[in-house]
Amino acid sequence: MERTLGILELLACEAEGLPLAEIAERLGMPRSAAHRLLTDLARYGYVRQVRDQGDYMLTTKLVSLGLGFLGEMGILDAAQPLLDRLAERSGELVRLAVVDGRRLTWVAKAQGATRGLRYDPDMGAVAKLSCSSSGLAWLATLSDEAALELVAEQGFGNVEEYGPNAPTTVASLLEALRETRTRGFSLTVETFAPGMNAIAAPVRRGDQAALGTLSIAGPSIRFTKERMLALGDELLNVADELAASTSASSLLRAGRPSTASQL
Numbered sequence: 001m002e003r004t005l006g007i008l009e010l011l012a013c014e015a016e017g018l019p020l021a022e023i024a025e026r027l028g029m030p031r032s033a034a035h036r037l038l039t040d041l042a043r044y045g046y047v048r049q050v051r052d053q054g055d056y057m058l059t060t061k062l063v064s065l066g067l068g069f070l071g072e073m074g075i076l077d078a079a080q081p082l083l084d085r086l087a088e089r090s091g092e093l094v095r096l097a098v099v100d101g102r103r104l105t106w107v108a109k110a111q112g113a114t115r116g117l118r119y120d121p122d123m124g125a126v127a128k129l130s131c132s133s134s135g136l137a138w139l140a141t142l143s144d145e146a147a148l149e150l151v152a153e154q155g156f157g158n159v160e161e162y163g164p165n166a167p168t169t170v171a172s173l174l175e176a177l178r179e180t181r182t183r184g185f186s187l188t189v190e191t192f193a194p195g196m197n198a199i200a201a202p203v204r205r206g207d208q209a210a211l212g213t214l215s216i217a218g219p220s221i222r223f224t225k226e227r228m229l230a231l232g233d234e235l236l237n238v239a240d241e242l243a244a245s246t247s248a249s250s251l252l253r254a255g256r257p258s259t260a261s262q263l
Contacts, residue, residue, distance in 0.1 A: 003029055004037050008046065008062065017050050017057030079108050079242060083214075086238045087112030090231055092218035096203075096242070097127055097134045099212055102150060104129065104138050113218065127213075130173055131157035131166035133198035134213040136186035140177045141202045141210040147177060157192070165191040185232050187225070195220050199228045201239040214239045 006027045011018065018026075024034035038056050041047035045061045079096050087094040087110035096108040104127040129135030130151045139147035148170060156173075157166045165188070167173040180186040185201040192198070200215035216235060217223070 003027065003033065004041070007034070007037055007041065008058070011047065011056065011058045012062075014057070017055030019055050023056065079245075080110070082238050082242050082245070083108060083110035086110070086214070086216065086234065089234060090216050090218075092216050092223055095134070095215050095217070097138075097213045097215070099138065099210060102153065103127070104134055104213065106134070128157045128162065128192065129154055130168075131162045131188070132192045133186045133188045133200035133217070134215045136176055136180050136188070137200035137202050137213045137215070138210050139173075140180035140186065141204060144174055144177065148173070163191045163194065165189055183232065184236055187228055189225060190220050193217075197223045197225070197228060199232065199235055201235050203239050203243045205243045211243065214242060 007023060010023060010026060020031060020035055020038065023038070024031040027034065038047055042049065042056075045059055047056050048059050049056055083094045083096060089112070091112045094110045094112065095106050097104045097106045106125055106127065127135045127138075129139055129147075139150065142150075151173060156168050159166055159168060167176050176186070185199050187197075187199050189197050196217055197220045198215055198217035200213045202210040203212045203214055204210040214235065216228075216231060
């Protein structure tokens with residue numbers, strides 16, 4: 001099971017596919033075992049070969065399952081109108097992430113940019129908690145101990161991949177969380193993605209555990225710190241509206257961090 005899931009997670013990050021030998025090498029398994037698992041995954045429709053004896057890549061079956069699940073949960077119906085409104089007002093990318101156990105996953109979005117530079121990543125990605133605006137917004141709702149526990153498990157984002165402003169020490173992370181709590185929303189400048197700025201607010205009812213986060217992200221050339229601060233109140237208001245509408249989604253209601261140290 002671990003090897004099968006490892007193949008799926010690896011191929012999810014390789015849109016062009018990978019050859020058998022590289023899959024086996026990167027996952028540290030014999031080629032014979034990798035070939036057997038890939039054959040089973042292909043038989044059930046989760047993987048296909050680009051050509052005979054060629055690279056293996058994912059099909060859309062997993063995507064269909066995920067979208068079907070979100071549709072059944074009602075999360076898209078409840079959230080999309082609010083995301084669309086915030087995207088229109090901000091002119092940037094708006095995303096909703098949900099707390100799923102001990103991680104934060106982006107599940108819905110609305111694009112407000114109609115021309116020029118656009119930041120529009122795929123959904124389903126797991127947020128890097130230590131350096132994404134969404135991750136910081138969620139961690140700020142927890143105690144410092146609980147937040148550090150989650151980051152220790154996932155690891156800090158390194159500056160080579162996530163930019164020079166990414167927190168890489170406990171002290172810098174705690175300072176970012178302190179600022180987020182004071183402001184009410186997180187703010188990252190050219191962190192997580194090159195040349196991108198973002199703000200995020202937790203989606204929560206009162207003092208209850210956060211159900212997820214709502215974020216706005218855009219190119220730093222136009223989504224400046226001044227612009228982000230000006231949109232802060234709007235972001236918080238929509239996050240509150242979203243929290244109030246979560247009765248339509250059992251996924252959002254169920255979102256809870258399973259850390260050992262809660263507030």
